[in-house]
Amino acid sequence: MATVSESHPPTPDHNALGKAAFVLGLLSLVLSFIPIVGFVSWLLAPLGIIFGLIALRRPSRSLAIVGIVTGVIALFVCYSWVKGTQAVTQAISSDTFNNDGTQADNSSAPIINASVKGLWKELEDNKIAAGKKYGGHRLVFTDERIHDFGGTATDPSMDFLGKEDEFLVHYVTATFSAADGQKIGTLKKGQKISFVCRQIGETFGEGYSLSNCSLK
Numbered sequence: 001m002a003t004v005s006e007s008h009p010p011t012p013d014h015n016a017l018g019k020a021a022f023v024l025g026l027l028s029l030v031l032s033f034i035p036i037v038g039f040v041s042w043l044l045a046p047l048g049i050i051f052g053l054i055a056l057r058r059p060s061r062s063l064a065i066v067g068i069v070t071g072v073i074a075l076f077v078c079y080s081w082v083k084g085t086q087a088v089t090q091a092i093s094s095d096t097f098n099n100d101g102t103q104a105d106n107s108s109a110p111i112i113n114a115s116v117k118g119l120w121k122e123l124e125d126n127k128i129a130a131g132k133k134y135g136g137h138r139l140v141f142t143d144e145r146i147h148d149f150g151g152t153a154t155d156p157s158m159d160f161l162g163k164e165d166e167f168l169v170h171y172v173t174a175t176f177s178a179a180d181g182q183k184i185g186t187l188k189k190g191q192k193i194s195f196v197c198r199q200i201g202e203t204f205g206e207g208y209s210l211s212n213c214s215l216k
Contacts, residue, residue: 018055021067024048028074038078045074106198106212112137116144116172119200120162123208139200140216143192147171153181158193162207174210183215 025048028041048071055064112134119139122130144160150173151157162172174197176184187193198212 015055015058015060015064017051018058018060018064018067021048021052021055022063024051025067025070025074029070032074032077038081041074041078045071106136106138109136109138109198111140114139114141116141116160116162120172120207139197141197142194145192146187146189148189149184151175153185154178156181156184158184170207172208172210174213176213176215180215
């Protein structure tokens with residue numbers, strides 16, 4: 001007697017970890033191309049890779065493989081962002097706008113007057129022009145209002161208002177030597193002070209920071 005073979009429906013994909021790896025990997029890859037927000041990929045991409053590796057031991061491994069590949073690519077993109085930011089920061093040395101990255105001693109450089117807000121605007125408008133104006137100088141800031149304090153007594157810093165726009169307020173951090181730590185400890189938020197800085201550094205995204213500063 002002939003037997004009739006029964007048709008079996010396709011087996012559904014029950015590899016939940018593979019699906020999770022795919023979602024995390026794809027999401028981390030998309031976010032990795034977005035400045036600032038992309039740093040979330042440092043968390044999502046490794047999770048996608050880990051879930052994908054575990055899911056490889058189960059049937060229906062295609063999504064797991066895609067999750068691993070996209071997670072690895074996302075980590076590479078994030079790493080490229082970090083290296084690029086470091087390169088930009090290193091390109092600005094002690095003589096402010098020295099693009100070859102060599103270190104220069106500005107302790108006796110000529111003095112030029114500046115303001116936190118004004119310098120921010122000039123850098124946004126034309127960094128090259130600002131470099132020609134301020135490069136190789138010590139920058140004197142007068143009557144700048146303190147927004148907040150940071151660091152320690154041996155490595156003090158203060159924040160000043162750099163720029164306001166419709167949604168965000170941007171601050172510039174100035175770091176000082178331990179010699180100014182005791183005096184800075186007597187200051188208050190909102191107080192106006194004057195100081196001199198010998199170095200400008202770029203911050204991630206937009207903006208700048210000040211270092212090698214001393215109170216006047």
